[in-house]
Amino acid sequence: MITFRRFTKTFAAQPAVRDLSLEIAGGEAVALLGPNGSGKTTTLKAAAGLIRPTSGDVLIGEPGVTARDPRARRALSFLPQRVAFPESLTGREVIDFYRRLRGVEPAAADAALTLASLNGSSNRAISTYSGGMVQRLGLAVALLPSSPVMLLDEPTAALDPDGLCAFYSVIEHRKAAGQTILFTSHQLGDAERLADRFAILVEGTLAALLTARELGDRLASRGVLRLRIENAPADLFDRLRRLSPGATRAGDQWIVPGPAGSRPAVVDLVRESGASILGLTAEEGRLDVFYRDLVGGRS
Template structure:
């Protein structure tokens, strides 16, 4: 559904996107992560056809089109990072305007207002909306066409809890229908449960690409395990340190940092020692910390 082929975008002497090559398939939900200024919005705008690459290529749809070609407008819908609507109009009037502009059946208006949790506020002027409600209205407009490809720039940035629930439901619904969602974020906690794949940008370059399975493995490897025993068993800590050098004793617990994936081996050693396990806690690493590590590592390689 989306293919970047060594895509480059420059603004004057500044390279905003530096030779990105990646493909996103039908039905995938892919999160593009990165700090402010890393090139996320520029990358998304190229897929939306709002700007063209200076080198390389970008293709969308099946069959593939360049996104700035008129044919591509049938397959994609785009939500910009900052949305603004005439404050004197009601939410329903805004949705109706965009529905008529794109020739979409009338019943879609009520459906998207309800889905975005705005059906009760549809008759109110947009000027009375909170920031989160304006963002939800933007989501409602983006949902109108039921496009095969949905491009969302920082969709969770201003969302309140109702808006987040609506966004989660949107992603799940679109995936179930075989549609593709490509969205940006710098708030990794909001998107951890949503994406099939995570792309990380730093200084305009793609520095990491992780599937959900790879992400789980990375987080497990960075996790912490705490084993509380019924007694101190001589030699057990030293045996565990042979496979997990970070192991330490804290009170009646053995604490192993960065090795939650070694749980089966550690438990075998404990059982062999004759000690009884009184408590066991295994915590995966935090996505936020992994994200910062990937960005920092990528920034070092791109400077």
Template sequence: MISVQHITKRYGTFTAVNDVSFTVDKGEVFALLGPNGSGKTTTMKTIVGLNVPTEGKVLINGIDIRTNPKEAKEFISYLPQRIVFPENLTAREVIRFYGSMRRLSKELADKALATAHFNGFSDKTVSEFSGGMIQRLGLAVVSMPDAPILLLDEPTANLDPQGVKQFREFVLGMKAKGKTIIFSTHLLAEVEQLADRVGIFVGGKLAALESIENLKTTFFQSGSIEDLYLHYVGSCENENR
């Protein structure tokens, strides 16, 4: 469903992502795990077509995101790391606008708002919303188009514990619907609970690509996922030295 092929992204002399390749199959939940600045967001933004790779390409259902972006993006729904909506628009106006970008009806947009428990708040402006409500509105925008692929960039970074719980329920619900999900995080518990496979990013490189099942059977017997993560981060840092 998603094929990332030898992606490299350089900013001048700095290499943010270095020859990263992986595939994500239909219905799979894939986590990009790594410390801050390890290349997760750059990779995520390249998959969505927001970043132009220096080398390599991304295929969404066999469609190159660079050469046919509109067609490829029909399959994708993306939640940025920090979501912002115009403060003087109401929740209804926001969701209807994003619905109109995908040629969806107003009724469907209103339904997505109701599903996200926005009843009573639909006609209030974004300036009146808490951070959690804005994130919920973001998730409503992302889930509205029923796109087969969801890309979520550090979705729990700004959430309180209740928001994190709601996000987990959201991902599990989407997984049950057969969606393909890629999310980036530096929280190991999220990976363990939600992901089928994990790609560990260190210093712009994909240090490891493992299924959670494999990790559990081969590594967890002798340690936790935290030990595994530190093992990869440590060995990559040693290599770089």
């Protein structure tokens, strides 16, 4: 379990996270979403005990101890956004060091290297690794122990498709075993595969806490239908505006906002008017637009 109780962190009088209250249960994965600078990494670092709250508490486990307590450190595994290892060591030496440190069987090290697509390069020096390979090695280290709590900052950023599938499987098994998982992601598709809930941070504040279905519904309602229309009767635009008040047009380009369920009615209206549809594109709502709406209080 991870518990944030009115957690606030300020840097040089500038709040990075403000008054965050959130509880994540065992067997649950929560994705931290938000634009750059919204406080996601600060929140993860606080849970890892790497930074001290300015006010409020961050508790790990049940019953909770503060994140900076040594007992909490032993209960969690953390993947930072950027990792670094001694460049003279090989990938195998790094994974073996952390395996022994955490008391993990050798087979777990092999499985972690396979997941990170590093088995074939595990005997090479870190100095020969690309940035993506170093990050994947960090993920392998984070996945070594079966810690009660796992904190992952952009865990899928450097994974290839096979690695992604293996990672999804590992996380599902860890959730089933009761692990608590908190992670950040800029990839909504990855987050949807892994998360039970989405905590959306905007300007350091928890702006929304949604299930996967709720987030999907919010984004769908912000979708648009783009049409190229020819031979439109004079009253068609007004009729479309009654159906979707936010509709706009420029020449033969028509943009009609609204959820996916409203699109058939738009197409039917255009066709019944006698106009010709030369092109049609449906676009789902974008996260960046959703974030802006949350900032403006229009969500």
